[in-house]
Amino acid sequence: MKISRLRLSNWRNFREADLKLQRRLFVVGPNASGKSNLLDAFRFLRDIADPEGGFQRAVKSRGGVTQLRCLHARRYPNIAIEVSLQLDEIDWVYRLEFAQDNQRRPLVKKEEVERSGEVILSRPDKADDSDPSRLTQTHLEQVNANQKFRVIAEFLARIRYLHVVPQLIRESDRIVSQYQDPYGSDFLEQIARTQKRTLESRLRRINVALQVAVPQLRELKLERDERGVPHLKGRYAHWRPNAGWQTEEHFSDGTLRLLGLLWVFLEGGAPLLLEEPELSLHPGVIRHIPAMMARAGRKSTRQVFVSTHSADLLSDEGIAPEEVALLIPSKNGTLVQLAANDSQIRTLLANGISMADVVLPRTEPRQVQQLQLSLFGS
Numbered sequence: 001m002k003i004s005r006l007r008l009s010n011w012r013n014f015r016e017a018d019l020k021l022q023r024r025l026f027v028v029g030p031n032a033s034g035k036s037n038l039l040d041a042f043r044f045l046r047d048i049a050d051p052e053g054g055f056q057r058a059v060k061s062r063g064g065v066t067q068l069r070c071l072h073a074r075r076y077p078n079i080a081i082e083v084s085l086q087l088d089e090i091d092w093v094y095r096l097e098f099a100q101d102n103q104r105r106p107l108v109k110k111e112e113v114e115r116s117g118e119v120i121l122s123r124p125d126k127a128d129d130s131d132p133s134r135l136t137q138t139h140l141e142q143v144n145a146n147q148k149f150r151v152i153a154e155f156l157a158r159i160r161y162l163h164v165v166p167q168l169i170r171e172s173d174r175i176v177s178q179y180q181d182p183y184g185s186d187f188l189e190q191i192a193r194t195q196k197r198t199l200e201s202r203l204r205r206i207n208v209a210l211q212v213a214v215p216q217l218r219e220l221k222l223e224r225d226e227r228g229v230p231h232l233k234g235r236y237a238h239w240r241p242n243a244g245w246q247t248e249e250h251f252s253d254g255t256l257r258l259l260g261l262l263w264v265f266l267e268g269g270a271p272l273l274l275e276e277p278e279l280s281l282h283p284g285v286i287r288h289i290p291a292m293m294a295r296a297g298r299k300s301t302r303q304v305f306v307s308t309h310s311a312d313l314l315s316d317e318g319i320a321p322e323e324v325a326l327l328i329p330s331k332n333g334t335l336v337q338l339a340a341n342d343s344q345i346r347t348l349l350a351n352g353i354s355m356a357d358v359v360l361p362r363t364e365p366r367q368v369q370q371l372q373l374s375l376f377g378s
Contacts, residue, residue, distance in 0.1 A: 001155060002303050003042075003271060005084035009097075010073040012037035015333035022323050024293050025305040026314065029327025030363050034334045035307035038327070039161070039273045041081055042305065045094075046159035048141050049152075052179075055098075055138045059106040065099060072333040078109050087151050091116050094152055096138060108135040113149045120148050158270035164260035166253040166280070187260060188248065191222055192230035206262045213285050214255055218244070232259075253280040265292055271303040278310035290316035309363075314356035321346060326359055 008017040013034030019025075027035045040062075047058035062068055069079050082095040097110035113121035121139060128134045139145040146153050164184040178185055191199065199222065207220040219235040234251065236244035248256065257280050264272055278286045290313060293304040308314065314324075321340035328335040339345045339359060348358045 001085070001087045001270070001301065003083050003085050005082075006041060007080075007082040008038075008041055009080035010070040010077070011041055011079055011081060012068060012070060013327075013329075013334040014038070014336065015070050015072045015074075017334075017336040019325060019336060019338065020322070021303065021305075022320070023301075023303050024290070024319075024323045025303075026290075026319060026324045027305065027307040027327065028309070028314070028324060028359050028363050029334070030329060033327040033329050033363070035327060036275060038325075038336070039275065039305060039307060042159055042271060042273055043161050045081065045083065045096075045140075045156045046161075048096075048138055049154075049157040051157070054141045055108070056106055056136060059098070064104065065106055069099075070333050072331075080110075083156075085152060085155065087155060092149065092152055094140070094149070094156075096140070105136055108138055111138055111140070113139075113152070115149065155270055159273065160264060160267065160270065161273040162260060162264050163275040164257050166251075166256040169256050170249045170251075184256075184260065188222070188230040188232060191232075191263065192224065202263065202266050205266065206259060209262055210255070210259065213258055213282065217255075254282065254285075257281060258285065261289070261292070265295075268302055271305060274304065274306045276308055276310070277306060278308060278313050283312040286310055286312040287315055289313055290319055294318060309360075311356040311360055314360065315354050317354070319355050321349060321355075324355060324359060326362060328362075 002023070003021055005021060006017070006019045008014045011017070014037070017038070027038055029035050044058055044062070047053040047061070048055050059065060059068065065079065069077065078097045078099050080095065080097040082093065085092040085094070091114075093112070093114040095110065095112045096108070098106055098108050101107045108123060111121065111123040112119065123139065124135060140149075140153050140156075143150070161182040163182055164187065166184070168181070168183055168185040169187050180186065180190065194202070203220055203222065207217070210217050210220065216237040217234050218237055221233050222230055223233055224230050232248040232251070234246055234255075236246060251259075257277075261274070261277055277289055289306075293306070306313075321342075322338060324339040326337050326339060326342075328337060339349075339355070345358050349355065
């Protein structure tokens with residue numbers, strides 16, 4: 001199961017975007033070019049399909065339609081997201097267009113579903129015409145309306161976004177955690193909810209992997225304290241037996257972020273969205289992230305979409321030009337281009353230049369050398 005194509009119209013930075021997707025996607029671009037906003041298109045569909053979410057909540061949590069609509073939108077004001085999916089050997093297309101009404105409520109302008117080329121949903125329909133309030137909800141989120149394409153809703157609802165903030169894991173007593181929080185406030189609780197046998201198996205595998213990056217780490221386990229709060233415990237090498245146990249509050253940022261990555265790579269399932277996974281990690285570890293992504297895809301057919309600025313991450317020779325999306329700011333919004341569609345990039349790669357050396361200079365701000373001069377003078 002996978003998402004094979006993403007098309008956007010008037011979505012945030014993007015007046016138009018059309019991306020064919022592989023098992024991996026590396027999104028590269030300057031600051032504020034829309035890397036997070038591109039990934040957020042997947043999160044938006046996830047939030048609509050989530051039983052605890054829905055269309056109204058997904059839009060309002062992002063500041064409303066006016067915050068989502070591209071500033072470069074011209075004659076056609078609707079925001080549109082379309083995904084093509086291959087689920088159980090069946091080709092699906094889901095398209096949603098929306099705007100807002102006079103009361104600033106998000107309003108569905110068009111919702112369509114195709115199954116192997118056959119249109120099985122097309123809105124607005126006669127029922128919508130007779131009761132316009134129906135257009136404040138999508139059929140994607142309604143179990144009484146999505147029976148014919150519920151497989152899409154269930155798949156999108158499982159999309160996973162992760163951007164661990166180590167402080168949220170360490171300071172669980174001071175922070176009100178949110179269920180399935182992508183930033184990690186309930187990360188240890190997510191681990192603790194895992195079936196015991198699966199939990200122990202994953203921790204063993206993570207422990208072995210972590211020892212490569214953190215050689216002094218000898219053992220990893222999860223325990224609940226007297227209040228029932230879960231804690232990670234790691235035993236570090238020490239000259240006194242059993243004297244090296246530490247809880248997550250003493251783990252480094254890099255250890256916690258790497259642990260989060262390793263955990264989600266073992267989950268399998270629907271697409272995984274990662275923002276700058278290189279943060280706090282050693283370059284030697286970062287260089288192996290693409291290989292871990294590839295192995296996760298082979299094991300579970302999981303797609304992984306990543307935003308990054310890292311030359312170390314993009315130095316992996318296995319990254320294909322079809323897997324790299326360049327974001328290019330312009331006067332009419334950010335343009336999106338696969339590296340494979342640029343003949344100059346293909347030529348440079350064919351001549352042995354690394355992906356990092358080819359694409360990162362293209363995303364570097366113009367006259368970046370003037371940054372220090374602007375601040376401190378010549």
